[in-house]
Amino acid sequence: MAKHPALPKFGLAIDWETSGYSIPHYAEKHQGISFGAVIFNIETFEEVESIYCEVKFDDSKYLWDDGAEKVHGISREHLKAKGVSQQEAALLLGGLVLKWIGTDKVVLLGHRVYFDEAFTNQLMATAEMSFTYDPIRIDSAGISLAFLYMTRSDMIFETMGYPARGAHNALDDIQMTIGTIRTLKQFLLQGLNSSV
Numbered sequence: 001m002a003k004h005p006a007l008p009k010f011g012l013a014i015d016w017e018t019s020g021y022s023i024p025h026y027a028e029k030h031q032g033i034s035f036g037a038v039i040f041n042i043e044t045f046e047e048v049e050s051i052y053c054e055v056k057f058d059d060s061k062y063l064w065d066d067g068a069e070k071v072h073g074i075s076r077e078h079l080k081a082k083g084v085s086q087q088e089a090a091l092l093l094g095g096l097v098l099k100w101i102g103t104d105k106v107v108l109l110g111h112r113v114y115f116d117e118a119f120t121n122q123l124m125a126t127a128e129m130s131f132t133y134d135p136i137r138i139d140s141a142g143i144s145l146a147f148l149y150m151t152r153s154d155m156i157f158e159t160m161g162y163p164a165r166g167a168h169n170a171l172d173d174i175q176m177t178i179g180t181i182r183t184l185k186q187f188l189l190q191g192l193n194s195s196v
Contacts, residue, residue, distance in 0.1 A: 011108065049096065054078075
């Protein structure tokens with residue numbers, strides 16, 4: 001029997017609030033303005049370390065959609081007063097990944113993870129940095145479609161027992177995303193164990 005290759009121990013879960021997005025290139029015209037990032041144990045989906053960061057908005061390069069602001073409630077004035085530069089934010093995120101994952105490939109987790117990957121790449125490029133991603137992504141939208149027959153995060157979180165959201169907060173959202181996957185895994189394992 002072939003030996004199973006070594007599996008990664010930690011992954012990066014990330015959620016972005018943004019100034020808007022474009023299709024098909026989500027981060028082409030808009031900027032990521034806040035993120036919540038969590039290093040998690042891939043076997044248990046338990047949180048290891050987390051950070052939250054707000055990023056100053058660069059109106060010389062990016063568009064701002066009022067509709068996006070209504071979702072997250074973060075204003076340009078707030079970011080000007082409280083945000084850090086894109087380069088500072090990239091170093092913060094890069095340091096977190098380096099601490100737990102090193103230079104190995106990053107297993108990325110998110111809700112519609114390709115969206116968050118696009119804004120993560122945008123951020124890291126400002127500091128001339130990048131992550132090498134593992135080909136495996138963990139997307140809670142796909143998992144929830146398979147197990148709950150729903151994909152909207154509000155519906156998923158409420159189904160899993162979380163309180164209804166007001167303004168979206170990137171760290172809260174990614175922690176609920178990981179919690180959803182952790183709970184679904186526990187249900188699956190309980191079902192498998194009870195059938196043995």
